[in-house]
Amino acid sequence: MHPYAQAHRNVIGGSARIEGASIQAGHVNGGIHVHQQSAPPRPVPRQLPRVPPHFTGRERELAALSEIHDRAADGEAPLIVVSGPAGIGKTALVSRWVRARAESRFPDGCLYADLRGHAPEGPVAPGDVLGQFLRALGLTQTPTGLPELMGTWRTLTAPLRIAVVIDNAISAAQTTPLIPGGEGNLTIVTSRFRLTGLRIEGAVPHQLGPLDADASWALLSRGIGEDRLRADAGATDRVVELCAGFPLALCLASAWLSSRPRQPVHTMADTLARDPRRAATLTGEGAVAAVHTALDECYAVLPAEAARLYRRLGAFPFPVFESRLAAAAGGLSLDEADRVLDDLLEANLVEDVDVDRWRLHDVVRRHAAALARHEASEDGGTAWAEALRRACDWFLATATAAQRILTPVQAVLERTVRYPPDLSLPFDDEAGALGWLDARRADLLVAVRTAVERGWDDTAWQLVDAMWPLFSRLRHYPLWIEAHELGRAAAHRAGNGDAERQMLNSGAIGLSAAGRLETAIDWYTASLDAARGVGDRRDEGQALLGLGAAHREAGRFEGAIPYLAEAIEVWNEVGYLRGTALARIVLGEIAIERGRYQQAETHFRLALSTMTELDEPYEVARARVFLGQALSRMGDHGGAESELRQALEVFEVRGTVHWQARTLDTWGDSAARAGDHSAARGHRERALALFASSSPKDAARLRELLGERSPSADPDPSAPPASGHRPATRADTTPSAD
Numbered sequence: 001m002h003p004y005a006q007a008h009r010n011v012i013g014g015s016a017r018i019e020g021a022s023i024q025a026g027h028v029n030g031g032i033h034v035h036q037q038s039a040p041p042r043p044v045p046r047q048l049p050r051v052p053p054h055f056t057g058r059e060r061e062l063a064a065l066s067e068i069h070d071r072a073a074d075g076e077a078p079l080i081v082v083s084g085p086a087g088i089g090k091t092a093l094v095s096r097w098v099r100a101r102a103e104s105r106f107p108d109g110c111l112y113a114d115l116r117g118h119a120p121e122g123p124v125a126p127g128d129v130l131g132q133f134l135r136a137l138g139l140t141q142t143p144t145g146l147p148e149l150m151g152t153w154r155t156l157t158a159p160l161r162i163a164v165v166i167d168n169a170i171s172a173a174q175t176t177p178l179i180p181g182g183e184g185n186l187t188i189v190t191s192r193f194r195l196t197g198l199r200i201e202g203a204v205p206h207q208l209g210p211l212d213a214d215a216s217w218a219l220l221s222r223g224i225g226e227d228r229l230r231a232d233a234g235a236t237d238r239v240v241e242l243c244a245g246f247p248l249a250l251c252l253a254s255a256w257l258s259s260r261p262r263q264p265v266h267t268m269a270d271t272l273a274r275d276p277r278r279a280a281t282l283t284g285e286g287a288v289a290a291v292h293t294a295l296d297e298c299y300a301v302l303p304a305e306a307a308r309l310y311r312r313l314g315a316f317p318f319p320v321f322e323s324r325l326a327a328a329a330g331g332l333s334l335d336e337a338d339r340v341l342d343d344l345l346e347a348n349l350v351e352d353v354d355v356d357r358w359r360l361h362d363v364v365r366r367h368a369a370a371l372a373r374h375e376a377s378e379d380g381g382t383a384w385a386e387a388l389r390r391a392c393d394w395f396l397a398t399a400t401a402a403q404r405i406l407t408p409v410q411a412v413l414e415r416t417v418r419y420p421p422d423l424s425l426p427f428d429d430e431a432g433a434l435g436w437l438d439a440r441r442a443d444l445l446v447a448v449r450t451a452v453e454r455g456w457d458d459t460a461w462q463l464v465d466a467m468w469p470l471f472s473r474l475r476h477y478p479l480w481i482e483a484h485e486l487g488r489a490a491a492h493r494a495g496n497g498d499a500e501r502q503m504l505n506s507g508a509i510g511l512s513a514a515g516r517l518e519t520a521i522d523w524y525t526a527s528l529d530a531a532r533g534v535g536d537r538r539d540e541g542q543a544l545l546g547l548g549a550a551h552r553e554a555g556r557f558e559g560a561i562p563y564l565a566e567a568i569e570v571w572n573e574v575g576y577l578r579g580t581a582l583a584r585i586v587l588g589e590i591a592i593e594r595g596r597y598q599q600a601e602t603h604f605r606l607a608l609s610t611m612t613e614l615d616e617p618y619e620v621a622r623a624r625v626f627l628g629q630a631l632s633r634m635g636d637h638g639g640a641e642s643e644l645r646q647a648l649e650v651f652e653v654r655g656t657v658h659w660q661a662r663t664l665d666t667w668g669d670s671a672a673r674a675g676d677h678s679a680a681r682g683h684r685e686r687a688l689a690l691f692a693s694s695s696p697k698d699a700a701r702l703r704e705l706l707g708e709r710s711p712s713a714d715p716d717p718s719a720p721p722a723s724g725h726r727p728a729t730r731a732d733t734t735p736s737a738d
Contacts, residue, residue, distance in 0.1 A: 057215020
């Protein structure tokens, strides 16, 4: 044996656990486990609503759905349309059927969306739903346009086996974009219409009829007991006949009877039989008079506080809500709200969708809204307006608390909350705060729209400002852009110049990140003019940085450099060193793209030094990635590896998936330049696993480098460039939308 080899043997004995890549040159003894870190597993989405506990009597219908599904030809993804009038039980039937097959037939998930086809505020746009679906499947960066969203959706779902439940559809056009790709998927649609336009997509119709008499009896007995029904069998038959087999009507009748244990059943029968004109607005939709009459009777016996909250919920633009939102809107404590919601649940006037998530059935919501309008006609809309303002204020206060946890140095603008909610927060750490913002993103946008419609302009722009962590960290571009368009206009109407510049700068970052560079430049230019008009040098520098970054993204390097140089000059004057470091990073990127690597190194080292002095570990790590790229291009692969390794450690601790991927991508490029193709492949494979959820365009590029075939169509053309850096242009914020 060679003496060097004998002196330097590597021997691992016993039981050991090794994290990350490892090279062993020698003997390995014992039980050894080597673990390569990869992207955390995505939770399988199971979004279906709960099946009501009173569900009964649909055996034939369940069997019919199974038959339709099973007879689909090989290579075809079944598409089923379940139609029927309001209150007939379409959602419950579909949820029950899909849930029973979720694990075996749809192991990759069950997605659900309520398209709210008959909501007063109008149906949900397909693009909003596609964004929701893509995020549920783990894609953090979604395109902005509907065609790109559809392409990404079909690409992502092609190899999967999922069920997609589309509830309350109003037209085929609203539904078609939501059909997934691949052969192992199921789409099942519920609608009050037959949606014959979906026949061209291969849809199989199933018309849902009313419950038969036996099932109606069984449903009633679940609420009040078989003995009570049998004691007044004739009256029970009349109730069953008047409810016409509609589960909603039967549940309401059952709730009414259960709240009056001493009332004979014939009292309910007499109530349902009288004054059928009350249901005129519903009979046109195919419902029965009993539904509206039973709603009136259930409402009439509610405790005063429950009746008041019921009317408030009718005025809500939020179809699904949590207890805290109900408490805020009603001016209640959380305990009071829970008690009142239990009263409404007992009366079958609200449904518990999930843990602390509630909603009103469409028909019930219309009834509550009619009561709210009647109240508004008597008090001038005061109570309705107060409930909406309290709801918007709760969203503003809660989003602001999340902002202060996630980006505290950015939360600098004023907050004006008319009704400060005296409620505990639904989160207590960074993960919880970001999770709440993400889960409530649609409701937050509705709150912004509501504030705009009601003329509460300060509330509107403050809500948008408070949502910054959601935009900067999760990059939901359509939401980002629409919110800032509304916020900018609201700040302008409010006459708040500071807020308007904030909206311009924040919105321009989103526009640039979404590839709408010319519009972003217009916004930055407006911000620059406004900042100079009031002599705000700090904001002037931010607008200059944004203009330089946008021109750089557009490939106009000569046009970008003067803006960046002026930003550095302005910020040096006011002592904003952080801004100068951000501008130098963009200048360094330009230098790399022009092949001037030593110049790039100088810029990156200055930025690194500044961020280190300012004690900003995250920004230090990002500067190291750029410096590693420059060193690699100069042939200093050892220096590049050192910088990238240090950066990766920071991003892994912080759970910053996108920047982990970019670091590994850069590392893979450096290893390839050094001739270590095995290491390059390993880094790129890890980067690919992470980019799969954060950047489809980068994932497609790496698949091509690795010689892998993507299951997709073309990469998303609206996704940001693969290696582009997008600095923030607002004071003391996360400096990149990436």
